[in-house]
Amino acid sequence: MNHTIHTSDERDKEEASRPSSSLERERCPECGGLIGHDHPQGERTCLNCGLVLDENELDRGPEWRALDDNADERRRVGAPATNLLHDRGLSTTIGWQDRDANGRSIDSRKRSRMNRLRTWDERFRTKDSRERNLKQALGEIERMASALGLPKSCRETAATIYRRALDEDLLPGRSIEAMATASLYGAARQHNTPRTLVAFESVSRVEKLPIQRAYRYISKELGLAVEPADPVEYLPQIASPLGISEEAERRAHELLETAKGEGFLSGKAPAGLAAAAVYAAAQLTNEPLTQETVSEAANVSTVTIRIRYQELLEAYGAQHNR
DNA sequence: ACCTTATTCTATCGGAT
DNA sequence: ATCCGGTAGAATAAGGT
Numbered sequence: 001m002n003h004t005i006h007t008s009d010e011r012d013k014e015e016a017s018r019p020s021s022s023l024e025r026e027r028c029p030e031c032g033g034l035i036g037h038d039h040p041q042g043e044r045t046c047l048n049c050g051l052v053l054d055e056n057e058l059d060r061g062p063e064w065r066a067l068d069d070n071a072d073e074r075r076r077v078g079a080p081a082t083n084l085l086h087d088r089g090l091s092t093t094i095g096w097q098d099r100d101a102n103g104r105s106i107d108s109r110k111r112s113r114m115n116r117l118r119t120w121d122e123r124f125r126t127k128d129s130r131e132r133n134l135k136q137a138l139g140e141i142e143r144m145a146s147a148l149g150l151p152k153s154c155r156e157t158a159a160t161i162y163r164r165a166l167d168e169d170l171l172p173g174r175s176i177e178a179m180a181t182a183s184l185y186g187a188a189r190q191h192n193t194p195r196t197l198v199a200f201e202s203v204s205r206v207e208k209l210p211i212q213r214a215y216r217y218i219s220k221e222l223g224l225a226v227e228p229a230d231p232v233e234y235l236p237q238i239a240s241p242l243g244i245s246e247e248a249e250r251r252a253h254e255l256l257e258t259a260k261g262e263g264f265l266s267g268k269a270p271a272g273l274a275a276a277a278v279y280a281a282a283q284l285t286n287e288p289l290t291q292e293t294v295s296e297a298a299n300v301s302t303v304t305i306r307i308r309y310q311e312l313l314e315a316y317g318a319q320h321n322r
Numbered sequence: 323a324c325c326t327t328a329t330t331c332t333a334t335c336g337g338a339t
Numbered sequence: 340a341t342c343c344g345g346t347a348g349a350a351t352a353a354g355g356t
Contacts, residue, residue: 197352212352213323267328290342301331306344324356331350338343 084142084159086134130166137162137180140205144181147203148195150188158187165218174214178206182214189226231256231265234274238298244278244287252281259315268308275300276308283309 145155161183181204201208275298282289
């Protein structure tokens with residue numbers, strides 16, 4: 001987060017170089033995957049590797065315009081509000097230094113008074129059980145997310161989910177840890193950077209079962225819509241590192257669309273379908289591409305590719321024969 | 323809270339180009 | 340020799356009662 005106060009020339013330069021917003025799909029510079037646009041914070045993350053691009057497209061930082069006469073005092077607000085801190089980072093903490101506002105040290109009587117104030121300040125800020133609950137849960141979310149390498153936007157979502165669960169009184173009777181893990185699990189799925197339950201079990205302090213239960217519970221109560229991803233979304237990130245022709249990629253797309261029309265897609269893993277489509281398309285365009293290669297690029301087993309690609313061709317043939 | 327179902331993965335083997 | 344197709348059994352995730 002950059003809070004530096006820029007000089008006016010720097011600001012002009014920045015505005016001049018800001019790209020006009022483009023609607024076409026962008027590709028990740030790291031892996032060639034699609035860039036998602038749908039995050040509330042405005043981050044754009046790679047759907048494949050989770051790379052976060054320009055984190056603060058919507059800058060919640062300080063505003064640049066001075067609103068009063070004092071031109072040097074442009075900074076009117078503090079750090080951006082975040083859901084990751086239990087008080088959203090908005091509360092004030094009494095400093096630890098025994099100095100007054102002018103930097104002079106204060107006498108011992110005032111000093112002990114300040115100590116008492118600090119004690120009460122701390123008590124009030126974490127005053128009820130909800131706050132303490134949140135504080136602990138958000139700490140856990142943070143810890144697990146970094147252990148699993150989940151992007152910051154994902155942690156924000158997890159924090160938001162947890163807050164909603166807390167607001168809806170879904171927590172009594174369930175462990176904080178399980179709910180926190182479940183929130184993160186759901187958030188990871190919504191951000192297209194899913195991790196297996198086993199992975200969460202390894203970084204969480206609770207077993208897999210309570211996590212699963214907690215997740216089912218909150219996803220039902222909160223209506224967390226994790227819509228199954230469209231296999232088409234996976235196409236480019238699988239196809240581009242393989243260097244197949246435009247023609248093949250187009251046909252892979254076509255195969256998926258016809259299969260979708262025939263209802264062959266429901267319940268199947270989208271990544272597997274996309275991989276199969278790439279392989280099938282390579283066959284149709286006579287490009288040398290082994291199942292093994294596609295399998296590695298897509299992180300899908302060769303078995304799955306085999307089964308799916310036969311179904312895709314079947315669906316394609318079925319439509320072609322009518 | 324337990325059980326069921328659908329899907330995918332690992333490992334493996336035989337056949338074909 | 341490599342690639343492909345099929346199979347068995349375990350694991351995983353989601354749903355139902």
